[in-house]
Amino acid sequence: xxxxxxxxRFSHWQAARREDGIVVLALDRQDAAVNALSQDVLIELGxxxxxxxxxxxxxxxxxxxxxxxxxxxxxLKEFQEFDRKGTVDDAIRRGQxxxxxxxxxxxxxxxxxxxxxxxxxxxxxxxxDYRVASNHGSTRIGLPETKLGIFPxxxxxxRLPRLVGAPAAMDMMLTGRTLSASAAxxxxxxxxxxxxxxxxxxxxxxxxxxxxxxxxxxxxxWASNTWPARKVLAPQMxxxxxxxxxxxxxxxxxxxxxTWERAGxxxxxxxxxxxxxxxxxxxxxxxxxxxIRIFFLTERLKGLGGKDHGIRHVHVVGAGVxxxxxxxxxxxxxxxxxxxxxxxxxxxxxxxxxxxxxxKKVRDEAKRPAVAxxxxxxxxxxxxxxxxxxxxxxxxxxxxxxxxxxxxxxxLKPDALLTTxxxxxxxxxxxxxxxxxxxxxxxxxxxxxASMPLVEIVQHDRLDPATVQRLxxxxxxxxxxxxPVAGTPGFLVNRVxxxxxxxxxxxxxxxxxxxxxxxxxxxxGMPMGPIELIDTVGLDVAQGVGAELSPFLxxxxxxxxxxxxxxxxxxxxxxxIYAWKDGRAVKPEAPQGYAAPSDLEDRLILPLLNxxxxxxxxGVVADADLLDAGVIFGTGFAPFxxxxxxHIRAAGADALVEKLKTLQARHGDRFAPRPGWDNPLLRQPxx
Numbered sequence: 001x002x003x004x005x006x007x008x009r010f011s012h013w014q015a016a017r018r019e020d021g022i023v024v025l026a027l028d029r030q031d032a033a034v035n036a037l038s039q040d041v042l043i044e045l046g047x048x049x050x051x052x053x054x055x056x057x058x059x060x061x062x063x064x065x066x067x068x069x070x071x072x073x074x075x076l077k078e079f080q081e082f083d084r085k086g087t088v089d090d091a092i093r094r095g096q097x098x099x100x101x102x103x104x105x106x107x108x109x110x111x112x113x114x115x116x117x118x119x120x121x122x123x124x125x126x127x128x129d130y131r132v133a134s135n136h137g138s139t140r141i142g143l144p145e146t147k148l149g150i151f152p153x154x155x156x157x158x159r160l161p162r163l164v165g166a167p168a169a170m171d172m173m174l175t176g177r178t179l180s181a182s183a184a185x186x187x188x189x190x191x192x193x194x195x196x197x198x199x200x201x202x203x204x205x206x207x208x209x210x211x212x213x214x215x216x217x218x219x220x221x222w223a224s225n226t227w228p229a230r231k232v233l234a235p236q237m238x239x240x241x242x243x244x245x246x247x248x249x250x251x252x253x254x255x256x257x258x259t260w261e262r263a264g265x266x267x268x269x270x271x272x273x274x275x276x277x278x279x280x281x282x283x284x285x286x287x288x289x290x291x292i293r294i295f296f297l298t299e300r301l302k303g304l305g306g307k308d309h310g311i312r313h314v315h316v317v318g319a320g321v322x323x324x325x326x327x328x329x330x331x332x333x334x335x336x337x338x339x340x341x342x343x344x345x346x347x348x349x350x351x352x353x354x355x356x357x358x359x360k361k362v363r364d365e366a367k368r369p370a371v372a373x374x375x376x377x378x379x380x381x382x383x384x385x386x387x388x389x390x391x392x393x394x395x396x397x398x399x400x401x402x403x404x405x406x407x408x409x410x411x412l413k414p415d416a417l418l419t420t421x422x423x424x425x426x427x428x429x430x431x432x433x434x435x436x437x438x439x440x441x442x443x444x445x446x447x448x449x450a451s452m453p454l455v456e457i458v459q460h461d462r463l464d465p466a467t468v469q470r471l472x473x474x475x476x477x478x479x480x481x482x483x484p485v486a487g488t489p490g491f492l493v494n495r496v497x498x499x500x501x502x503x504x505x506x507x508x509x510x511x512x513x514x515x516x517x518x519x520x521x522x523x524x525g526m527p528m529g530p531i532e533l534i535d536t537v538g539l540d541v542a543q544g545v546g547a548e549l550s551p552f553l554x555x556x557x558x559x560x561x562x563x564x565x566x567x568x569x570x571x572x573x574x575x576x577i578y579a580w581k582d583g584r585a586v587k588p589e590a591p592q593g594y595a596a597p598s599d600l601e602d603r604l605i606l607p608l609l610n611x612x613x614x615x616x617x618x619g620v621v622a623d624a625d626l627l628d629a630g631v632i633f634g635t636g637f638a639p640f641x642x643x644x645x646x647h648i649r650a651a652g653a654d655a656l657v658e659k660l661k662t663l664q665a666r667h668g669d670r671f672a673p674r675p676g677w678d679n680p681l682l683r684q685p686x687x
Contacts, residue, residue: 012041013048014065021058022204028065035064037120038075039094046098049105056107059207062128063200069115069138071124076148076292079283088283092276095120095154099127100272103155108210112203114196117141118178123156126163130211132203133181135193142178148295149288149640151256153279158271161264164188165220166229170237170260174253188217225264234261249525249640252282286650286686290642293687297629301481305472310415312336315378315387317404321572322421323393324350325449328357331375333478338376338383347377357450384411389474391443393421396544398429409435417467419443420458423541424494424548427460427487438464441471444491445480446634447537454633455480460487483630486620489552490545492627493634495615496644498549499607499670501542502558504530507603509558513594514577515587520600525638530604532585534561535570535577553611555670602659603667608637610660610674612644617676624681646686653682 014026025048029035052060064070074095082091102109102124111117111125114134122143125131133139143152143160151157151173160169168187172179184190191211194202223229234257241253255278263274282288312335316327319341327339327350341347354375362368376383384390390408394400401420409418418440420430431437442458455475457468468484475482485491490498504517508531518529534542543564546557560577570576571583578585597603612627621627628643641647648656663671 010044010048012044015048017057018204020204020208022061022207023052023057023059024061024063024200024204026063026065027071033066034068034116035066035071035121036073036075037071037095037124038078039091041075042094042098046094046101049098049101052107053101053105056105059108059110059204060105061110061112061200061203061207062102062124063112063203064114067115070111070113070117071119071121072116073119073121073144074154076295080289080292083283083289089276089280092153092279095123096272096276099124099155100268102127103268108207110203110207112199113141113181113190114139114199119143119145119152119156120154123152123154123159126156126159130191130203130206131184131189132192132194132199132206133184133190134196134199135181136196137180139181140178141181141184141189142176143173144176144178146174146250146252146256147176147291149250149252149285149291150279150282151252151259151275153275155272155275157256157260157275158268160189161225161260162221164217166224166233166260166264170233170257173256174237174241188213227265230261230264234258249638250287251285252288255282286642287640289686290640290646293642293646294629294632294639297625297632298481300625301483301629301633302476304482304484305469305474305476307473307476309470309473309477311388311417311470311474311477313338313383313387313389315340315381315383315390316393317341317381317390317408318393318395318421319346319350320393322445322447322449323391324353325357325447326391326393326421326445327375328354329449329478332357332361332371334374335477336374338378338387340378340381340383344377344379347379351375351377361450384408385413387416388413389417389419391419391421396422396425396541396548398425401425401430402433405430405434405440412436415439417441417470419471421445422458424490424545426489427458431460431462437462439467441467442487442491443471444493446493452634453479453481454493454630455482456491456493456630456634457482457484458487458491459484481629481633483621483626483634485630486618488618488620490549492615492620492630494545495549495553495620496608496611496631497635498545499553499555499611500604501530501534502546502550502555502561503603503607503670505534505558505560507600508577509560512597512600513588513590516590516594516596517600517604518587520596521604524601524605525641527636531577532587535580535585538570538572539564539576540569599663599666602663606656606660606663606671609644609648609656610671613648613676613679613682614674616645616679616681617674642686645682648682649684649686653677 011030016024027035082088109128110130111128112132115138143156145151164187181193185193237257247254259274259278263271314330314335314337316323317340319339327337331337339347358368358371362371420442427442431440434440441463444456446452457471472482507517508514514531517531521529543561546561550557567573568575571580574580616627624645628645631637632639632643657673657677660671660673
């Protein structure tokens, strides 16, 4: 046992004294794959630091004993429990107090960072005198708390602006963006970079020798936090945030700016107190609770697929927008990909788009040729025989798809998987005449492939569960969230989204301006309005999905979707319901003095909620959580509301049914409550 630590028994921290006199405290949280800061971990650290303060060593290095990374942040499950018990204030106080003890240690302290360093891990590093980071590409440092509806509460928001200057610090916290080790070094968050093998030695050497930060960084840390600077910068920051998030929907960024503006020039304890009060208040909001719930939903989706997908070579048939982009993304993520179409010009266009993706995503120019080489045009379809996974992405026509499968399946390897990117056709219609239906499934991506995080794994009654597991693992390797869904028309996302888009098109046909319709949806929290969305996905695509879903849902296509003029399919043609310029919709202003109908928001949103209830009732997904996750990540449904089912619970299922009945009486039977509103799950308190 080390001097000063006699009598202490550690469950999570390992303490060792090096020959150079530096004490190394390594975190290895008991019974956990990754390090997260629970209250037990913090209490133990507090006891250790108190003892070290009595008889200080030459220096202290904090590191992780786990190969996966430094510290992933606070234990969010424990945080949820504190929220339920009303003890968040106690938890915030404890974390701040422990890290302040670290900051006040009468010896140099250094954080040795490798792998992920997030949230509370970064806050511990900020409490140290210095930070050394592994220059390995896996190192990422961040304070992502605003994505959870709060902001750094264990001293991060109090310390970072003083260290790197307010503009860089606030940008990092407001966006939740993570930084590479070199980027963190560039803003002054990290003092030195080191090879992984000598990380601890480099940290110990820094503790012994110290470091004088450049005058420019020290001046920036002081000047950007003065009263005049805060008064100038805070409104500018709030204005930038307002472009992306509304204060009543996402209060955390605004609270962070306000707290810094009021207290950023005070002493450390006053800054910590202001931080704590603001974070405790935010933690009790519905937004924070919903965003934390969504975090756990993402963890569940990641866990659906293991690592063993057995897929190396992907063959994509169809080089249109979806097929070409699926092929490019697969190549970017490390798979060998061959891309087939009936004409070389379609393949060439897809390869050009792929080069643009690689130029954007692969910042190291020297690595781009290797990425590009993984994607090959394949007019003759020779790649089918070598493929582990074939993805069909041709036109939405059942006969054409079945004819293609007849030519593909005889050439497949015995263990190869055949999938379709159909967006709405029931798989029971497609699996007929397939010799190996157990290895046939839907793999439904969303447009644009590079930015939409969801992939629906579409099932049918003769599908082998092992195929679903392999496809889920493949999605995980693509950094996509897989959601298994039933193979009924529209699956989950399009089935829920279509009534919403259809009602928007109906309202537009009635003469309600598109810009008014879009504003109503955005005001609710949707990422873009439904009229703009129709143009973005393409009126031709919307028409195809509508033709498949309308009979199933008993709905009628309005004129805007019933006939689509050539060259006016939306964004891709530069003209649809709106004109498009430089990738942006040109929206005509509403007539002066125009007042939107009072029930417009209900007309748009309630059909979506109505169909979500029907999907849950019909077993399209396994449970309500998967439904909420699928609709959030597949449509962008207002994350701060927690998903359709969570929103129904918060708004009151009975009240929403009454609203549907009112709309039914006013506008027609398309608003009739769908089966499933009597589900007790809808009347539980919001999670």
